[in-house]
Amino acid sequence: MSGGSIPSNFLKNVLNNGIGRYVCQMKRVTFKFCKQRNDSQGTRDFIENHLLDFTNAHPGVVVYIQPRNNRPSKIVAEYLNGRSEGIATTKMPQEEICQWLEHLRTRSGAEIVRLRKNHHTDNPSTQGVWHPFTNKDTSLNLAKFPDNDSYKVPSTVSTTDRLLEMGRKLRQEKLSEKS
Amino acid sequence: MANNRVLQWATFARTWWIFDANHQCHIKSAKRIALYLQGKHKPIYHPLSDIGDHVVVINTAGISMRNDFWRKWKYNHHTGYAGGHSVTSAWRLHELDQTKVVEKSVYATLPGNLLRRRMMRRLHLFTDDNVPDDILQNVTDQIRQVTVVPRLIQEYTQEELDAMPKLFDWPDDYEIEFKRRKEDDEIKKYLK
Amino acid sequence: MSASIRSGLKVVCFRKLLIPLQQVPSRCYKKGLSKDLRIQYKSRLTVGPEPDRHRSEFINWNYDSEVYSFGKRLGEDLNDDILKKVFLHRSYIEREKKKIQELGIAVGTSGLDVDHNEQLAKSGEQLASNYVLIYLRNAFPNYFEEGIRSIHEYLMSEDVLCNIGRHLGIPELIMCDDFPLRESTIVTTLMAFIGALEQEKGKERAHLFVRDFILPQLIGKDINEMWNVVNPMGLLTAVLHFQKRGLPEPRLLWEGASSTLMSVYHIGIYSDQKLIGKAPGETAQIAEEMAARDALKRLCQTQESRPALLLGKLSENLKLDEKKVNISAKDIIEQFSPKESTASTSSKSIFGIFKGNHSLNKV
Numbered sequence: 001m002s003g004g005s006i007p008s009n010f011l012k013n014v015l016n017n018g019i020g021r022y023v024c025q026m027k028r029v030t031f032k033f034c035k036q037r038n039d040s041q042g043t044r045d046f047i048e049n050h051l052l053d054f055t056n057a058h059p060g061v062v063v064y065i066q067p068r069n070n071r072p073s074k075i076v077a078e079y080l081n082g083r084s085e086g087i088a089t090t091k092m093p094q095e096e097i098c099q100w101l102e103h104l105r106t107r108s109g110a111e112i113v114r115l116r117k118n119h120h121t122d123n124p125s126t127q128g129v130w131h132p133f134t135n136k137d138t139s140l141n142l143a144k145f146p147d148n149d150s151y152k153v154p155s156t157v158s159t160t161d162r163l164l165e166m167g168r169k170l171r172q173e174k175l176s177e178k179s
Numbered sequence: 180m181a182n183n184r185v186l187q188w189a190t191f192a193r194t195w196w197i198f199d200a201n202h203q204c205h206i207k208s209a210k211r212i213a214l215y216l217q218g219k220h221k222p223i224y225h226p227l228s229d230i231g232d233h234v235v236v237i238n239t240a241g242i243s244m245r246n247d248f249w250r251k252w253k254y255n256h257h258t259g260y261a262g263g264h265s266v267t268s269a270w271r272l273h274e275l276d277q278t279k280v281v282e283k284s285v286y287a288t289l290p291g292n293l294l295r296r297r298m299m300r301r302l303h304l305f306t307d308d309n310v311p312d313d314i315l316q317n318v319t320d321q322i323r324q325v326t327v328v329p330r331l332i333q334e335y336t337q338e339e340l341d342a343m344p345k346l347f348d349w350p351d352d353y354e355i356e357f358k359r360r361k362e363d364d365e366i367k368k369y370l371k
Numbered sequence: 372m373s374a375s376i377r378s379g380l381k382v383v384c385f386r387k388l389l390i391p392l393q394q395v396p397s398r399c400y401k402k403g404l405s406k407d408l409r410i411q412y413k414s415r416l417t418v419g420p421e422p423d424r425h426r427s428e429f430i431n432w433n434y435d436s437e438v439y440s441f442g443k444r445l446g447e448d449l450n451d452d453i454l455k456k457v458f459l460h461r462s463y464i465e466r467e468k469k470k471i472q473e474l475g476i477a478v479g480t481s482g483l484d485v486d487h488n489e490q491l492a493k494s495g496e497q498l499a500s501n502y503v504l505i506y507l508r509n510a511f512p513n514y515f516e517e518g519i520r521s522i523h524e525y526l527m528s529e530d531v532l533c534n535i536g537r538h539l540g541i542p543e544l545i546m547c548d549d550f551p552l553r554e555s556t557i558v559t560t561l562m563a564f565i566g567a568l569e570q571e572k573g574k575e576r577a578h579l580f581v582r583d584f585i586l587p588q589l590i591g592k593d594i595n596e597m598w599n600v601v602n603p604m605g606l607l608t609a610v611l612h613f614q615k616r617g618l619p620e621p622r623l624l625w626e627g628a629s630s631t632l633m634s635v636y637h638i639g640i641y642s643d644q645k646l647i648g649k650a651p652g653e654t655a656q657i658a659e660e661m662a663a664r665d666a667l668k669r670l671c672q673t674q675e676s677r678p679a680l681l682l683g684k685l686s687e688n689l690k691l692d693e694k695k696v697n698i699s700a701k702d703i704i705e706q707f708s709p710k711e712s713t714a715s716t717s718s719k720s721i722f723g724i725f726k727g728n729h730s731l732n733k734v
Contacts, residue, residue: 014538018683021445021583028431028440059444082537130223133189133624133625152324152328153328182596183593185652185658192651193631195628317628
């Protein structure tokens with residue numbers, strides 16, 4: 001199974017959101033629940049106890065309550081990029097619904113796919129990307145190849161030369177002794 | 180837009196290197212050359228990126244082997260047909276084609292994957308200094324040698340030779356004779 | 372069931388009836404389902420896709436709350452009536468008037484003498500345009516006026532502004548005649564919002580809005596590509612002459628693989644024996660052109676490694692010089708007369724610098 005079969009995307013920020021000011025990407029949230037069923041008890045409790053706190057804290061989010069007879073309860077959040085996400089809240093206690101609502105509020109509305117990279121940058125290099133001539137001297141341009149002298153193994157004094165040098169020194173000492 | 184195109188072109192540009200193989204150990208120089216052919220000398224290396232460079236090797240006739248490997252090293256070859264197995268000594272192969280020793284060393288050093296043939300195509304071998312102009316024009320830098328090139332006796336001046344302390348020397352009338360191997364008819368076929 | 376076991380079965384049948392009939396889900400291959408699905412699919416194709424509906428046609432819609440939230444979401448404290456005015460277009464009012472006329476009711480009594488957002492849009496656009504220019508001139512103090520204008524044109528272009536509008540949730544709130552919405556309508560509404568901000572909260576607040584939403588669209592974009600200079604070498608010569616420096620001398624820095632298809636040349640431009648710009652290229656000519664562009668970027672201080680724009684928190688105490696004037700490339704070129712120069716070989720083409728660029732088209 002190749003990586004192309006499962007959708008994936010790079011990390012993106014909606015309209016450079018945090019750079020200027022932060023705008024909550026969730027524009028409206030709809031609570032759908034049944035007035036009678038046991039499944040929606042959590043939602044009903046949430047609406048009773050926690051909903052007004054939420055609306056006061058986040059005036060930028062429009063909250064709709066949609067009671068629907070004999071249907072499972074769910075939260076549908078709509079985002080500024082046009083997408084919508086739903087969470088089925090059947091049999092959930094009110095605390096869990098609070099958590100899920102917070103999760104939805106802090107999302108960007110982008111689809112959840114595998115991220116190819118966990119980072120993104122518009123300016124990957126400030127000093128310039130490497131190229132083969134980055135640390136090379138421009139005198140290479142004028143050099144004539146093959147230039148054998150400069151590219152030999154750096155020469156050290158050979159054993160022969162060392163012996164010759166030792167011999168020369170001994171001879172000098174002998175001469176100085178004699179004199 | 181255009182700027183990025185040009186910068187990318189520069190980063191992925193293929194450089195041409197020249198290497199003087201005179202008196203260089205074939206294994207050590209093969210390791211160095213293989214490094215450049217694969218592109219492992221670049222910080223942007225990736226095995227699948229195909230960012231290896233070209234290497235021009237000159238003076239392959241002067242390639243050297245350690246100790247008595249010239250005599251002992253055997254190259255095996257099988258044509259694929261029945262009775263097609265042959266064994267060739269290193270010295271014999273070098274007589275027949277003076278680039279083959281270097282070529283085989285580099286081929287053996289490169290990783291044995293499907294990219295190897297492509298990398299070998301970027302290896303240009305020349306037996307001596309005579310490199311065609313269009314290839315020499317491409318060369319941008321030289322690879323440093325791997326073996327110390329000793330001073331040949333021909334490179335010493337007469338004064339230096341006279342000044343060298345000697346324990347003994349052959350008498351003037353002594354004749355140094357060495358037998359030359361007879362010319363093979365088989366070799367004559369290939370050496371033209 | 373066979374007759375031979377009927378006697379025993381009678382008791383079994385009776386027992387079975389006492390047990391309530393339960394629907395047990397079958398775990399087998401549902402033969403009839405694919406047939407139904409195929410019928411569904413075909414009927415959908417014949418009927419056609421779902422028609423595009425406006426958001427207000429759905430049950431969970433309250434225009435007042437939506438408009439109120441829109442203001443709050445953006446962090447702006449505006450009255451509901453001014454916000455509603457922002458979204459009200461002339462075409463909507465005209466349509467409503469027509470409807471009422473068709474019904475026969477007099478127009479004066481309908482309460483449709485509300486203002487539309489045209490005036491606000493005009494003032495908003497003027498403010499935004501002005502502020503963007505001032506900000507850019509201060510952000511790139513050494514850049515040419517033509518370059519600043521081209522960046523401004525990009526930022527105030529319909530595509531960019533429409534994109535911003537869409538991501539702020541404007542399209543759903545607009546009251547206008549056309550559906551599906553035109554991009555220009557979204558842009559007008561955004562400008563009207565800026566105008567409303569200026570009217571209610573003052574220029575500072577409106578400037579902040581422009582700085583928070585319109586200017587960040589430059590992030591990740593190459594500003595040098597927005598201004599199309601046809602002859603960068605000519606412009607560079609003129610600039611150096613204006614600055615009383617040595618004329619540009621292009622020199623080859625490095626070259627590789629010159630006889631192959633994958634040749635690369637690095638060319639550096641020197642002025643008074645000092646390197647002012649360098650760039651690589653596929654051929655020597657391309658490299659020279661790119662090097663001239665690089666030199667211009669460095670002179671104007673718009674190169675890639677320049678410091679980031681001051682936006683958001685960094686721009687809290689930003690003070691802009693509103694009367695800043697940037698140098699005009701045209702003036703520099705007019706000063707540089709081709710008869711006097713002897714060193715530059717590209718002097719003949721200087722007058723062709725703005726070939727086709729008088730309309731300042733977006734790149």
